Amino acid sequence: MAAIEESNINMKKLIVIILFMTLFSACSNAPKQNSLTFVTFDEEMSLGKQMVIENARRFKLIRNMKINDFVNRLAKEIGHVSEWDGLTYTVYVINEPDVCHFSLPGGHVYLFRGILDQAENTAQVAGIIAHEIAHIAHRHGVDRLSQKYAYALAAQSVVGENPEIASHLIRNLYTEATILDYPKEYESLADKKAIQYCWKANYDPAEYGRFIRKCYLLEAEQPENFRLLLYTHPPTRERYQLIRKELKNVPEKQSLETGLNEFKEIKSLVYQIPY
Numbered sequence: 001m002a003a004i005e006e007s008n009i010n011m012k013k014l015i016v017i018i019l020f021m022t023l024f025s026a027c028s029n030a031p032k033q034n035s036l037t038f039v040t041f042d043e044e045m046s047l048g049k050q051m052v053i054e055n056a057r058r059f060k061l062i063r064n065m066k067i068n069d070f071v072n073r074l075a076k077e078i079g080h081v082s083e084w085d086g087l088t089y090t091v092y093v094i095n096e097p098d099v100c101h102f103s104l105p106g107g108h109v110y111l112f113r114g115i116l117d118q119a120e121n122t123a124q125v126a127g128i129i130a131h132e133i134a135h136i137a138h139r140h141g142v143d144r145l146s147q148k149y150a151y152a153l154a155a156q157s158v159v160g161e162n163p164e165i166a167s168h169l170i171r172n173l174y175t176e177a178t179i180l181d182y183p184k185e186y187e188s189l190a191d192k193k194a195i196q197y198c199w200k201a202n203y204d205p206a207e208y209g210r211f212i213r214k215c216y217l218l219e220a221e222q223p224e225n226f227r228l229l230l231y232t233h234p235p236t237r238e239r240y241q242l243i244r245k246e247l248k249n250v251p252e253k254q255s256l257e258t259g260l261n262e263f264k265e266i267k268s269l270v271y272q273i274p275y
Helices: 002-027 043-060 065-080 115-119 122-137 142-153 163-171 183-202 206-216 227-232 235-248 262-269
Strands: 090-094 101-104 109-114
Touching: 002 206, 043 090, 043 101, 043 122, 043 163, 043 262, 065 090, 065 122, 065 262, 090 101, 101 122, 109 115, 109 262, 115 122, 115 206, 115 262, 122 142, 122 183, 122 206, 183 235, 206 235
Parallel strands: 090 109
Antiparallel strands: 101 109
């Protein structure tokens, strides 16, 4: 009898997974207004962990302790001044030259090495991390998941328990089925929040603007290093114009830092790591 019950449970889970995958593409074209977030906080945490495991298989991560401590310290400082203070934010550096960055549900931030290659100081890296923490703090990833696949998610309640779901999402990070294609208003909010977070954490937010401007100027020279960034983010020229406008409203503050000397050591370590 126990064996039969277990078989029935497994069959139900299999049906749920098949239903989810079948509806994956169908729901991506569903109306995006008035969507509901079917993913609970516990499911978000569990799904994020599964996606991190999948990412470790698909991306070549930098394992240098000092570099990882550096970016995670920034995430802790920025996260502390965000709207989701109690969440533990973890940053991973992908050893690829693209100047790309993204975040996953549950507090996971990914920076491509190209960001560290092009950044000139700590404040600029803090700005990029702050942008992604804003997405997480406002649950943008989970919201997109619900908007795109609402019917599939409503049909089951084991989002964070199915590795197949995490695997599918990671495989489609840079396809039409991605959950990273945030609407313009989400990206604008993340850039505005990045400025606020940096200011609150005592990092000069003007450096974030300088970094985005540098990206805009480099796009034509190094298009191959901005392909992924522009796939999931608005044009950097538009972002820079918004950021420059927002910076005019930032109050003066004596304690703002750039972290130039600290970043020199980090950059020297990055240069020693082969691609």
